[in-house]
Amino acid sequence: MHRAFSDGLICYNRFPLIFICRQEANMSLNSLPVLETALSHRSIRRFTEEPVSAEMLAAVLEAGRAASTSSYQQNNSVIRVSDREIRKGLREICASEGGMGHAYVEHCAEFLVFCIDAARHHTVDAQVQTDWTEVLLTGAIDAGIMAQNVVLAAESLGLGAVYIGSIRNDIARAGELLGLPEHTVPLFGLCLGHPDQQPLQRPRLPLDTLVSENRYRPASAEVLAAYNEEVKTYYRERSGRDLDWAGQIANTLARPVRPFVLEYLQNQGFAKR
Numbered sequence: 001m002h003r004a005f006s007d008g009l010i011c012y013n014r015f016p017l018i019f020i021c022r023q024e025a026n027m028s029l030n031s032l033p034v035l036e037t038a039l040s041h042r043s044i045r046r047f048t049e050e051p052v053s054a055e056m057l058a059a060v061l062e063a064g065r066a067a068s069t070s071s072y073q074q075n076n077s078v079i080r081v082s083d084r085e086i087r088k089g090l091r092e093i094c095a096s097e098g099g100m101g102h103a104y105v106e107h108c109a110e111f112l113v114f115c116i117d118a119a120r121h122h123t124v125d126a127q128v129q130t131d132w133t134e135v136l137l138t139g140a141i142d143a144g145i146m147a148q149n150v151v152l153a154a155e156s157l158g159l160g161a162v163y164i165g166s167i168r169n170d171i172a173r174a175g176e177l178l179g180l181p182e183h184t185v186p187l188f189g190l191c192l193g194h195p196d197q198q199p200l201q202r203p204r205l206p207l208d209t210l211v212s213e214n215r216y217r218p219a220s221a222e223v224l225a226a227y228n229e230e231v232k233t234y235y236r237e238r239s240g241r242d243l244d245w246a247g248q249i250a251n252t253l254a255r256p257v258r259p260f261v262l263e264y265l266q267n268q269g270f271a272k273r
Contacts, residue, residue, distance in 0.1 A: 040201075043161070045191075075142055077115045079115065087111060119181050224246075
């Protein structure tokens, strides 16, 4: 890693053909307040052709790097996918119906893959035990926290984002495309770019359904039914589709969900005990 100091800037040559620079005192980028940004979140799946500047990319990755990590393990990594053939391969993994969907994976300005990464820990100490399920959980949690920092920073700068969990449709192939060694797992992708749409926010469950005090409080059937109607109205007004939340849950969870993932995790050295 090359570092250069000039006018309060620390510059890192982290990726091929790109210099990532962070200004320690004052960022030159204008960003929205954090609460306004968080409350305005919506997934963006259509982007303009405008690239994300190196300065913006640096800022959002630095925000991710600053995220909390369990026991200072930092057992996660990010892969920036700039190779178009790898992008195409990942899009094919994500897509359905003959591979024509998920075009934004291939064509968004930036595509990042967040990974569990215990490989570096084996470099530090060959005797470390990373096959415990707890290590898998902390790696996934760390990656999620890091990614949400990236998304929040990106959206505060006017960028759009959408998470891509469907790289796990063929998690082994995704790992091969990304050159992932043992003790690593590709968890999810993230599309970043300048938005070319402003969709309505999808309704969320009521706060008092999500948050309990002291002891868990089950959601009432009445509240869930009312929420289901709210979601149905959202889809009808947005796209004319006859969809609701209960139907989506049933469609997703009433069948096996990527049953091959456990074997892959264990082959990579995780969740063996």
